[in-house]
Amino acid sequence: MVAEVKGTTSSIVAGTAHRPAPSETPTVTHPPQAGAVSSKNVHLTEAAAELRTLEKAVHEAPDVDMERVNRIRQAIADGSYEIDPQKLADNLLRFELMMSARTHK
Numbered sequence: 001m002v003a004e005v006k007g008t009t010s011s012i013v014a015g016t017a018h019r020p021a022p023s024e025t026p027t028v029t030h031p032p033q034a035g036a037v038s039s040k041n042v043h044l045t046e047a048a049a050e051l052r053t054l055e056k057a058v059h060e061a062p063d064v065d066m067e068r069v070n071r072i073r074q075a076i077a078d079g080s081y082e083i084d085p086q087k088l089a090d091n092l093l094r095f096e097l098m099m100s101a102r103t104h105k
Contacts, residue, residue, distance in 0.1 A: 044052070075081035 072081060
């Protein structure tokens with residue numbers, strides 16, 4: 001429990017403190033830091049440019065690969081779709097382990 005708060009007035013503690021108008025707010029300027037980059041000149045590294053290109057491609061890609069969906073749909077319809085039970089079990093186990101690890105963090 002706080003018995004005394006120094007450096008405040010009762011109006012501030014009560015929540016009725018005066019807020020300065022924008023014209024009353026002091027302007028704080030900082031000297032430029034050594035090695036600071038001007039906001040007018042931005043240079044991306046080759047890796048950053050590549051990441052930006054990849055990010056754009058991901059955002060432009062459809063959420064669902066309809067060509068793959070149609071191939072699988074056709075394979076199911078004509079009976080040629082095969083399921084590898086070992087691969088399915090491995091993937092289910094890997095998923096369960098991943099989810100278990102996330103909940104134990």
